[in-house]
Amino acid sequence: MILIIGGNSQGKLQFAQEMLQIENEMISDGGTCQLEEAFEKPLLNNLHLLISRLKQQGLDPYSFIEQGIENKPEITIICDELGLGVVPIDREERELQELTGRLLCDLARRAAQVYRVHCSIPVKIKG
Amino acid sequence: MLILVTGGVASGKSELAENLAVSLNKGKMLYIATMQAEDEESRLRVHKHRKMREGKKFETMEAPYGLSAYGQEYFTGYDTALLECLSNLIANEMFLAGKSGPETIEEVITACKKLNRGIEKLIIVSGTILGGLKPYDAFTEEYIRVLGRLNCLIGAQADVVLETVCGIPIIHKGKDLVRRELA
Structure with a gap:
């Protein structure tokens, strides 16, 4: 599994498509x-x-994502680093920020490679 | 040695800072906790952090604000100290103690200097807020400015500046000083 993270609108998707050489339908x-x-x-x-x-929807994101990766270990995953923003006042949003951060720590531990894209520039931070 | 560990929310900065403190430490360790647990959510957070520290042999001191008023003796006799965390301390100074932005900056810098004088290895954990589009209220805007300013002031003085990204340490300054500990 390859993990690509960064702030929003930093060019993560474009980098991933170039690296993997794939079209939109993939x-x-x-x-x-x-x-x-x-x-x-x-x-x-x-x-x-x-x-x-x-x-x-009341599903457990941890087990859902774990199952997904088990079924497709070669997948590349892109995610925004929500933790770079302000801690939200709304409880649901706050939980989502925390959950996403913890999940990303887990995924980064399991990933073969981790890239962080900043202003269109990918930096390999693992692998 | 002064080490600044920054990172976003839930990016693994506490765990990294604690492990770094344990591997650098050669004497007694102090943990300065800044969270004021007034509701269930904060209490859970404090509990989670205490669990994570178990067995790591920290002496814990709780100081939600006003750290600069403590006598130098509170910060003497320790080899390593961990201040966890600056983002909370700043919020408490501004919100609970009612200090202005500039007063908060002065208070925190004075406190950090005092800590740094007494302690061989000081690790300061802080948050990173890299903005967002939402217009925030004046208080939050000022908080973000103060946090950024203090991160810059401390980062400039620090021997090591680290950022955690999804649990992975990115070393922005002082690579040679912590390379072995982070390997």
């Missing part, structure tokens, strides 16, 4: 895809939106 969008199809394509974009949707 990408799942965590914000809009069918939940069961999230881990079926080589690239999963917007993991933070998927986490939010899973949480809203």
Whole structure:
């Protein structure tokens, strides 16, 4: 598994597409895809939106994502670093920020490579 | 040696800072806790952090604000100290103690100097807020400015500046001083 993180609109998706040499139809969008199809394509974009949707539906994001990676160990995952923002006043949003951060720590531990994209520049921070 | 550990929310900075303190320490260790636990959520957080520290042999001192008023003797006799964390301390100084931005900066810098004088290895954990589009209220805007300013002031004086990203340490300054400990 390859993990690509960074702030929003930093060029993460473009970097991933160039690195993997894949077209748009090979990408799942965590914000809009069918939940069961999230881990079926080589690239999963917007993991933070998927986490939010899973949480809203009362599903456990940890086990859902773990299962997904087990089924597709070669997947590349893109996620926004929500933890770079202000701690939200709203409790739900606050939990989502915390959950996404902890999940990313877990995923980074398991990933073969981790890239952080900043102003379009990818920096490999693991692997 | 002064070490600044920054990182976003839930980016693994506390765990990294604690492990770094344990591996650098050659004497007694002090843990300065700044969270004032007034509601269930904060109490849970404090409990989680205490659990994480168990067995690491820290002596804990609770100081939600006003750290500069403590006598130098409080910070003497320790080899290593961990201040956890600056983001909380700043919020407490501004919100609980009612200090202005500039007063908070002065208070925190005075406290850090005092700590740094008495303690061989001082590790300061702080947050990073890299903005966002939402217009915040004046208080939050000022808080973000003070946090950024203090991170810059401390970072400039620090021997080591680290940032944690998803649990991975990025060394911005002083690589040689912590390379072995982070390996």
